Amino acid sequence: MxxxxxxxxxxxxxxxxxxxxxxxxxxxxxxxxxxxxxxxxxxxxxxxxxxxxxxxxxxxxxxxxxxxxxxxxxxxxxxxxxxxxxxxxxxxxxxxxxxxxxxxxxxxxxxxxxxxxxxxxxxxxxxxxxxxxxxxxxxxxxxxxxxxxNIIPHDEHSFLDVRHLRQWNKLAATEMQLRGQKADGFLRLQACQDEHEFFAVSAESFFERPQEFRTHHPEIYRALATLLQQDPAQGVYQL
Missing domain, CATH: 1.10.472.150 (Glucose-regulated metallo-peptidase M90, N-terminal domain)
Structure with missing residues (x-):
């Protein structure tokens, strides 16, 4: 409906x-x-x-x-x-x-x-x-x-800041490679499938356990906070 x-x-x-x-x-x-x-x-x-x-x-x-x-x-x-x-x-x-x-x-x-x-x-x-x-x-x-x-030609697209997205992609690629070599890690192994899964798995922990995310992966956490313009670890919902 x-x-x-x-x-x-x-x-x-x-x-x-x-x-x-x-x-x-x-x-x-x-x-x-x-x-x-x-x-x-x-x-x-x-x-x-x-x-x-x-x-x-x-x-x-x-x-x-x-x-x-x-x-x-x-x-x-x-x-x-x-x-x-x-x-x-x-x-x-x-x-x-x-x-x-x-x-x-x-x-x-x-x-x-x-x-x-x-x-x-x-x-x-x-x-x-x-x-x-x-x-x-x-x-x-x-x-x-x-x-x-963000990438589909539509009335909503390219709304994520290009510089922030570039930084996020760089950090994500590095972490996917490292995480794939370890049996255990803060982000579950599903995140290593591709950049889309890495973003989705990261978003779950970003909101559900932000302090732990920031402790384990401070650079990745900051990059996602900047990209989404929120910082739940600090209780800030709009930067």
């Missing part, structure tokens, strides 16, 4: 604001009042621009679920000028992990270049249930979408 302009008014109603606070205790609730209002507005704008499609028998994507997904995207992009991942206009939500006929295995989420963000709702919820383990499906997939949106 594509929501109309009424959504901002609905979002400002106390039950939905309370729901948003419950869903984002480590982020939204920590914002000062003025930034909470800005966050709510961006969530509303995100919702207006997306079509949520339930997949699965007797499964529906409720408004509260849509708010939670939108809040995840806004959390990632909050330090930037408004970015709504406009190429990805449809969000498919499965109740659980789903079988990919293309990859011949079960997935919990993916980004489809035809304009889809795909999520397993169970895995999305699990990601926010433990907010300090560095595993968050929503942040991971939204980071993929953001990374790709």
């Amino acid at each position: 594509l929501l109309g302009p009424y959504i901002l008014k609905q979002l400002r109603k106390r039950p939905l604001v309370h729901e948003l606070r419950r869903q984002q205790p480590a982020y939204y609730a920590a914002l000062p009042y003025s930034l909470q209002r800005r966050f709510e507005h961006r969530v509303a704008e995100f919702l207006q621009r997306k079509t949520f499609i339930p997949r699965g028998e007797s499964f529906d994507v409720t408004l509260d679920m849509q708010v939670r997904i939108a809040a995840c995207a806004v959390q990632l992009t909050f330090g930037l000028e408004p970015v709504y991942l406009s190429h990805f206009s449809k969000i498919l939500v499965y109740p659980n992990r789903y079988y990919s006929t293309i990859f011949k295995r079960y997935h919990c989420g993916e980004i489809n270049m035809r304009g889809y963000i795909v999520l397993s709702w169970k895995d999305f919820e699990t990601g926010y249930r433990n907010s300090t383990d560095g595993f968050n499906l929503g942040l991971h997939e939204m980071a993929h979408a953001l990374h790709l949106q």
